[in-house]
Amino acid sequence: MILIRHGQSEWNAAYNRTRVDPGIPDPPLTAVGRDQALRAAEILAEHRMARLLVSPYRRTIQTAEIIARELALPMVIEPLVRERAAFSCDVGTARTHLAGAWPHLRFDHLDEVWWPAMESEAELAARCDRFRHHVRALTDWERVAVISHWGFIRGLTGQEARNGEAVAFNPHGASQEDAAGQAR
16 A cells, blocks of 8 residues: 655645644645646556545545546545644535535545544544554555545654655554554
């Protein structure tokens, strides 16, 4: 499985300049972010992916659309791979608005307000464990790419991915908690 952090969003661009939350909920990609998505598609092309699991945020859907178009891959919205709610960019877009913007995708499995107000590290770790358990059952997990976020990828792998970066993930490997326990 390959995890891809979404391309640069308007929030990322502003925050990277100022280190202050710019107050942009569910921001779209920038031109740089769209280029990063194209480069991510080139990386995934080498791995014969079968499908994309995509977080419900606009920036991840836009990243996935570029990849899906380039590689002719189907997209499935997967709320388990959403960002950890900590900043203004982690306020999502209501399900009905997402469905209106992307009528070719299914959002009916989401609540109208599907993002949490805040999520602790323990809650993120539990969600990462649920995802790991879910994808272990997939027979094609090696051909699945996940378009996600910095916090989720860090929670799942311990790696801090940059925008557009790919991270390999084996759901049958040790969880972050298992690895931390073994290191003690």
